[in-house]
Structures are given as C-alpha cells and as structure tokens.
Amino acid sequence: MELLSFPISSSPTGNALFLVRKHLCKWKSHSRFDLDAKFVRDRILNKSWRRRRCFSEKAETPISCSNGTGEDPFIPVNKKLSDARVIYAVAPAMGHNKEAHPESHFRVPAIVNALEKLELSPKFRGSNVIELETFKSASLDDIASVHTRAYVSGLEKAMDEASQQGIIFIEGSGPTYATVDTFQESLVAAGAGISLIDSVDGSYPGTGKFDEVGHGDGEGTTLNLPLPGGSGDAAMRAIFDEIIVPCAQRFKPDIILVSAGYDAHVLDPLASLQFTTGTYYMLASNIQQLAKDVCGGRCVFFLEGGYNLESLSYSVADSFRAFLGEPSLASEFDNPAFLHEEPSTRVRQAIQRVKQIHSL
Numbered sequence: 554m555e556l557l558s559f560p561i562s563s564s565p566t567g568n569a570l571f572l573v574r575k576h577l578c579k580w581k582s583h584s585r586f587d588l589d590a591k592f593v594r595d596r597i598l599n600k601s602w603r604r605r606r607c608f609s610e611k612a613e614t615p616i617s618c619s620n621g622t623g624e625d626p627f628i629p630v631n632k633k634l635s636d637a638r639v640i641y642a643v644a645p646a647m648g649h650n651k652e653a654h655p656e657s658h659f660r661v662p663a664i665v666n667a668l669e670k671l672e673l674s675p676k677f678r679g680s681n682v683i684e685l686e687t688f689k690s691a692s693l694d695d696i697a698s699v700h701t702r703a704y705v706s707g708l709e710k711a712m713d714e715a716s717q718q719g720i721i722f723i724e725g726s727g728p729t730y731a732t733v734d735t736f737q738e739s740l741v742a743a744g745a746g747i748s749l750i751d752s753v754d755g756s757y758p759g760t761g762k763f764d765e766v767g768h769g770d771g772e773g774t775t776l777n778l779p780l781p782g783g784s785g786d787a788a789m790r791a792i793f794d795e796i797i798v799p800c801a802q803r804f805k806p807d808i809i810l811v812s813a814g815y816d817a818h819v820l821d822p823l824a825s826l827q828f829t830t831g832t833y834y835m836l837a838s839n840i841q842q843l844a845k846d847v848c849g850g851r852c853v854f855f856l857e858g859g860y861n862l863e864s865l866s867y868s869v870a871d872s873f874r875a876f877l878g879e880p881s882l883a884s885e886f887d888n889p890a891f892l893h894e895e896p897s898t899r900v901r902q903a904i905q906r907v908k909q910i911h912s913l
Contacts, residue, residue, distance in 0.1 A: 638877045639678075642685040642745065651720050651730050655823060655860035667866035671882075673873045681877065690741035712736045746855070754807070754851060763906055776800055778907050781899040782825035785892065786832045788900040793839055795904055799913055801847050808851040809844050815859030815868050819891050823860055827892055831883035833868040837875035 643665055650658040668674045675682050696705050708723075708731075715721045715733040723729045767775035778796060780788060801809065819827035837854075844852035854872075859865035867886045874881060907913070 637683045638681045639873055640683045640685060654730065656730075657860075659862055660859065660865060663862040663866040664869045667870045668873065671870050673870055673877075678877075682873075689744045690737070691743035691747055693740075695747060696740065696743060708739075709736050754849075763903075763910060766910065773911070774804065776907065776911055778903055780826065780903065781896045783827060783893065783896050784900055785819070785827035785895050786829055786835070787895050787897065789828065789832055789836065791900065791904060793836070796907055796913065798843060800911070801843055806848050808848055808853065809840065811840055811852065811854045812857050813854045813872075814857040815865050816857070818859070818861060818864040818868060820861045820864040821859065823858070827895070829883060829887040829892070830864065830868045830871050831881055831887055834871040834875050834881040834883055837872040841876060 643661060647658045665674075669676070672678075673682065675684050693705060711721060711723065711731065712733055712735065715731055715735065720730050720732055723731055761777045761779055763777055763779070765775055765777055766773055776796070778792060780792075815821070815833065816824045817826040817828040818824070818833075819829060840852060840854075841850075844850050856869070859868070863886075867883075871881050871883055
C-alpha cells in the first residue's frame, strides 16, 4: 500500500494524499527508522504498487473524483481540485489475504473506517478532502525503467504458479507473498504513482548503512541514519531539525518523496522503535512545511509499513489532520504507559556520525 501527499496547484495549502496497496513490498529492518525522506532532483524513482481506483495525470486533464458534494466528477482539475486540502485514493487489495501475515487485507479498510469515524472523509469535509477514483496502469517499459527486464518478466511468469497454488512466496525477497492478481494490479498501482507525481511537477535486506552515500555523480546525495532500537519521538525530532532540514536546504530538491512507514509505532508488532501517533503528526506537519520552504510544496508520501490496525489507522488519520492544518488528536490514542526511556546517548552518537560524514 502506498500513500502520497503533494500540492496539485500553486496554492500553498493544496495537498494530495494517495493510499494504494503495495503488493511486492520488501519489509523494513525492524530496528531501522522507516520513514525515510528521499530528496530527488530531476528524476523520480518509481516502484510497483497495487491499486483499486485513482487517476491524476496533468493539471489540464479531467479527473474522476469524489468530494461528497454530488457534483459532476468529470470537470477540469484546476476547477475541481484547486481548493482541496487533501486528495486521496483507496486500494484495499482484498485478495492479499494470507492468514496470520502482517501484510493483511485489513490494513486499508481500517484506515478508511477510521477516516469515516473521525469525520475526515469527503462526506464530512466536502471540497477540502477529495477521493480520486480512477487511474491507468503503468506499461512494462515504465516498470523496466527502474527494474531489470528479467525481474519484471520473472514476476509475470510467477503468476502462472500463483494461479495454481493461490498464494506463492517470491524467492529472494524475504517474507513477501503474491496472489494471482499481483502482477497486473501492481502495474495499475505503479501507473497511479507515476500519474500523481507527474501532476506536481531500501533498508531491507542489509542496506541503509551510514557509509552508503551514493557513488559517481550521486556521491554524497544518499544519507542514511539507522536508529538504535527504542528510538522514539525525541530522537525523530532531533534528527528532523539537525539532519533532514539542513540537508534539504542544502540540496534544494525539486520534490520530496517520503517512504512513510507507520510500523515504527510503539504498538506495531514488527518494529523495535517507539514512535507515537503524535510523532507521525509532527513528521507530516514538518515535512509539509519543509516542502513549502524548499520545493514549492511538492511532496509525495508513499505508505509503507504499519501492521497494528489501530495505530496505523489513527496515525494516518492524524497525518490527514496535519495536512489540513488541524490540531492533533494523538493524545486521545497514545498511551505513555507503553513508552520507555529512549537510548539518547546512542541516538546522539548516530546523529554526530552522520553530521561528520556529510559535513553538516
């Protein structure tokens, strides 16, 4: 599943949010920070995702969307979306349903139910919150621009095996499974991501080390900060202020892509970090402001992990509030009793190491 947030128009308050299921995901290392801001200049890195509905190509084209107003959905984007504060699309991937697997088909419905319950959906917000409903699939050439042809064709052929067995595991990808629909639906989801990015002008296994800084023309443009287990809100605030902000200001990206992993939440069963719903609100709000400061507000959030349904849905809902400029309701969900002392000395050592490597 993926989530994107970015401005559709020149309005400084316009943001789009895109929720789509990621099928062939690689799990994040459980002890690493899983909300990695990726600063990109000129070229955008795309991945393959699953979708159900959503489409946005160019600012001049019609778009199918729902804003709860009963108006004709097929009207020009500049009229329909210019006043929107949040734009999102939903893709639950109900066939992705291996029992007892954290990557379950209940994740997206839990988020949607929370948005409805907390009155953050188009039904309650009118033109401020819009759901996109249709989008086209990516071509094989699109996918092959970031993956090898052999990888793409191998996944396509694996669907024959999936059609016979129902569920298969992808060799060499860790605990990643696929169903018979995975390949085609991933193409459609990838197309959604491409279209949405066009509209606004890896930590597993074993990557993301401190000294991995890129190579060739890209040397120095990759920054990794693996966090020690138990890191939480205080660590993330320090990292954002001392590392992420100055790096973004120095690099001056054209767009910010955020790999938004909600499995760093203290209640998540897989991670060993202790972010809270309030941490995610802070990150969403601060990244949105950073994007306004350095790249005209162009920012895209891709939803990655998050396997405790309550913490996932409430944290995404609070991210909605951050995008809308509304106060956080994290205090109604977060329980301080679950938190323990953060490894502040080790976090400070990690920050200092990154500052030294990248001359910050």
